[in-house]
Amino acid sequence: MKQETKNKLKTSYRVKLLLLLLTIGLIVFMFPKGEALESEVNVGSIWIQEDLIASTTFEILKSKEQYDREVQRAVQNVNPVFILDEKVIDSSLDSIRSYNKVIREIIDKDIYQSDEINDFRQTFLSPQAYETLKNIRIKENSLTASQSLNLNDFFRISSDIILAVERRGYLNQLYENISKDTIALREGKFEKLVSKSNYYDSNLLNDFIEDYLSQLGVSNEISNAVKEYVYRFVAPNILYSPELTNAAVELAKNKVTRNVGIVNENERIVAKHDRITPEIKLKIDSYRIAKGTEIGIWGRISQTIGKFLHILVIFTLFIIYLYLFRKRIFNDNYKLLLISLIILFISFLTYLVHQINVKAPVEMLILVPVLSMLFTIVFDSRLGFYGTIVIALIAGGLRGNDYAFAVMNIVAGGLAAYTVRDIKNRNQIFRSFLFILIGYLTSIIAFGFERFAPIDQMLVTSAFAASNALISPVLTYGLIIFIERIFKITTDLTLLELTDFNNPMLKELSKNAPGTFSHSMTIGSLVESASEAIGANSTLARVGAYYHDIGKASSPDSFVENQMGSANLHENLKPEESAKIIIGHVLKGIETAEKYKLPQEVINFIPMHHGTMVVSFFYEKAKELYGKENVDISNFRYPGPKPNTKETAILMLADACESTVRAMNEPDQQKIEIVINNLFKIRLDDGQLDEAPLTLSDLTKIKKEFLNILVSQHHKRIRYPKQDEMENEASADK
Template identity: 50%
Template sequence: MPEIFKSRFKESLRIKLLIGLFTVALIVLMFPKAESLEFEVLEGSVWINDDLIAPFSFPILKAPEVYRAEIQNAKKSVYPVFSKNQLQVDIIIDSFKVYSNYLIGTFDKTLANPADTIVNPTFLSYNSYNLFYNIYNQQKSKRSISALKLDIILLKASESLIAVYKTGVIETLPAENVRDSIAVRTGNIDVIEPIKKYHSINKAKSEFRNNLQNLGYSAELESAIVEFADHFIIPNITYNAEFTNDEILQSQNEVSKYAGIVNESERIIAKHERVTKDAKLKIDSFRSAKGEKYQEQGSSSQLFGKFLHIASLITLLTIYFYNFRKKIFYDNVKLLVFGLMFIFISLVTHLINRVVVPAPLQFLIFVPAASMILTIIFDSRVGFYSTVIISLITAALRGNDYSFAVMNLFAGALAVYTVRDIKNRSQIFRSFFFILVGYSVGVVAFGLERFASFNTIMIELAFSSTNAIISPVLTYGLLIFFEKLFNITTDLTLLELSNFDRPLLRDLARKAPGTFNHSMTMGTVAEAAAEKVGANTLLARVGAYYHDIGKLISPQNFVENQLSENNIHEDVAPEESVEIIKKHVNEGIKLGRQYNLPGEVIDFIPMHHGTMVIKYFYEKAKEKYDDDKIDVEEYKYTGPIPDSKETAIVMLADGCESAVRSIEDPDQEKIENVVDNIFTDRIDNGQLSNSPLTLSDIDRIKDSFKNILIGQHHKRIRYPNQNEIEKGIDDELDE
């Protein structure tokens, strides 16, 4: 996206309003439907309002857990429905007889065309097939010493099979529907019968074998017949899931949602009366009935009320940003972070509201995670005030639940406290204990206040513990998501980058020690100045550390890294030296991207030079060439110029630190003159015109630089016009 469009998006008032309206509208849509939101009561609390009199008759809704239990009982009362299929039995017996004839026909063909090897084309095992074949062969050759005839054997087997199916073979019930009795449906009539009345598959096979034993067959022949018949023993009484589900649905539909009725003008609860379980049912039922009664005629007004409710909360935070955090107020990307966070927490609240289970799932709304993320991305005050707003929004979505708001506020505030001065990502996980303490105090306080049972308090504490465990994990993951998606550089990231064990800084110290020392000194100077003008001190310091990483590619090309007196630029034309010097900017940007440095840190690499002229080589060129052959633009850095307080401070620090380091026999007067000259030169060249620094800011930065640099100076090579610079003449060298 071009920079101009990025700038317009970040600062556009229309985008700002759209973010606000979109956030409010989505949250409003997550409010409970058809419900009056004027009060929320807890069992055990005291009704402090006037007597609540029913303005109209309404039914009393059963407690959700009671209704669910009755629904489950209705399901359990339904017997699994089975379909009895006599046609299936006829098909099975006919199939048995047809296959018997096929088997005998196969044997006839084999006997008519004898071969050395008997081929078995059936599903029978080799032994069973050979046994049947031998019996049939003896039968046909009239050499049988017994009265066994295969056709008679198979006929007797079919009769035994018919006897089994007279009882019926039932399909195995699904595990979740195992019952002692079933409903057997024949036509439109269901008959409740014990399941043991019918044969299971295994029992049917066992019964078939028992029938064969009465015929006096050998064990080998019995096994062959059983193997043959097993392929035809299948259930004729089958479980019908569709019929069963229809019966369950009908049974559940007959369960009433109501436990009674409150008549018009009947008192629901008296003032100062304790809210019992029955009273709470009546109050909740009245609230629901009132919402449904006035939904059509008053839905638009209620919707507008919800909109004003949420808009007021969002506006409070916006006013805070406008007065105390203008950087956030004027940056739509940062406002979008807040909008998405509010929507995310509201969505979790909405989804949990829709889950009806006898458990305090509201404690799985991860408000502390939002508190920590916003604190790490911005600061602790922003995190705390955002926690207040988020707690009020979640309470609103739960029917203006005051106690829930207080518990979230307490837990969220403690979560903010744990990460207010975070130094590394693992520190996020120490918030577990504080979040748990916050919720525990709230749960115990409100539990004792409303006479909650010990079991209720312990269950709520268990769910609070789950929140305390998950919130840090969620924070860890979402923080990375927000950093990548919105290109946000948090102080946590900057702290990690300031570690000297980072690969780039370690390489800089080893390969370019002069540049490294210069960068470290600049970091100290820039950080102190940033503090004076309210800039981000950490960003200024880290920007100074990484501003010259491009010199890692060819450190010997820069004088501060040349250990010998030989300077490669002495044997190179000025225009070539300029290209060598300018190249380190592009190399630095490439390295920054390669090592995934944040965009805000990479900006320091080109901006600390701006569009300044590289005067040392420009002056050499003027000495070597005629003026008409020199294009000053070729001796300038390509920019851009600084666009923030931090990049402007680093530009000034770079020029001042470099120039002061090169002073021979430095004293206070010389250093002050050099600093004044550098500042004047940068201002006159328009290098600070895009930065938000004011004249008073510049004076404070200048004073800060002077105080630090007077005690920090190192020998550097003498530059052209150095004597004039030290006397206060407007000239300066920039490399």
């Protein structure tokens, strides 16, 4: 049931229609919004259309780069906003006064009631600072109290420092964290600009306290205790406000105007044959936006329909090509999905690049050659070229109908497809770098000279094109591996790798079953030549021929081509047992192929090269022994399925023809031709080719190729002098 559903999804026309609508819809969504003029214009180009007259009054909008620069400048001019908190000074002084009484009581209890635990652990002070205050209190009660600092003096100094700091102002930010030298200080409803150096930050506060205490001439111990005491109660009263600062930033942004002037209705924007200057381009771009906002909802709907039809026309030509000339791809929705995803990938890349507003020619980084190479490697070179034209037209449309861009990518993409059309290994992908670069450079020079572009501008564009030429092969290399694994698609690259005779399966076949190996190689030449003659995949056919009898490697002596004159084991077996062994090589071959993870397209050759044919030799032998009515023909029939592609059908015919001709005595052209015709007729009459997409014309071409090759392989040779004598001596030695 799952397989049936999967097959329906693979071929369903509803799925094809849904895929087409989704692909077109997503591309339409990426199209420039609200642009009613026909094409993108570039500074330095010539306006070749009729005079452009404003149909409505509109503002000349600044370019995005200019507007962004002015906004950035306005933001940089905003001063960070701070708020003066007048309550902090009173709060700090109240706190220190209250704690002065507490610390005095703790120290007195510690001095006069030492049996109780009244030490620094009940305070916020460090042991050193607490001992300093305790010693001050002890000396205060001694006879020399008048000559030394007492506790009240300590408290007064601390309060004076806090008062001095709070009156000047204490920032809650370090100087280096404040972006400007001037800050906006908000006091109630009023705001003023002041230098941040008018106020303390935490670093300057420490310097101030040390200078203050140094002038008083107090000891280091007392100085450290004062600092520790002060830091407990002093608090910033100049507070940074992110909310007010952000509001000021937004206000500054909003004050930046978006326009640099106005064009009145019926005023000429640009005259025919005028050169496009930056000022004219600004007017044209502004007019495009104005026209887009002017059209209204129904205008937008009609414009969207127009864009949809625009893309549909391009896709229709592509779909017709697939339907007429690449039906295998057209009938496979998974392959159509892959084509859509690749087109959408390049379209989305075009959309993203078009959103980047820089002066550099970043459009040259749109990797159209990636699509060209992917289509060519995964499918074929013609599809690669047609796909290149489709995506170049779409990308040109996404860039405001940029004709030059479309042509550049058709040239570069076409050359990229050309370089990988007969690819033999994965590293050959990187050869495309030079051809892609040549395609872009030729186009850049052509359009540059046509438009009188400065040389330095052409050089910059060429540098970006070179980056594209370098990135495209690398990305293609990685995507090919991804596509092969995710979509289970077997490319010619994978097939060519399987033709390596160092492949473990082929090495085992050549070692254990040399006769079968030789037979497979011979058939490889037959099917390759026939496939080329009818336009089938010759590489796939050759690989299928190499692996079609891989199941014989496990029991080579069961097959006559490997017996090399030794006894035939089938002489001692019943016909049905022999048939079971012969048929078993198909199942064993599938098992071996799956073990080594051969692509499914190659595995299909193993059962299909026999289809549902009968093992006629042993079937006839069984009828002679048991009588026809006592023989079940199903025991002598291969399990199938029948060939369903041109390549598997060619292999079935080649396998039969090569084996039969090899067994002939003194074959000549006439005999070989008769055998080929008979074998073809037998399989046609038996319905073995009913599911294969072969025409009578194809069969005629295949016969011709088979005949030419088999005749050349089995041509009559001149016997050497004394050859009979040598053969007789060899027989005598045996």
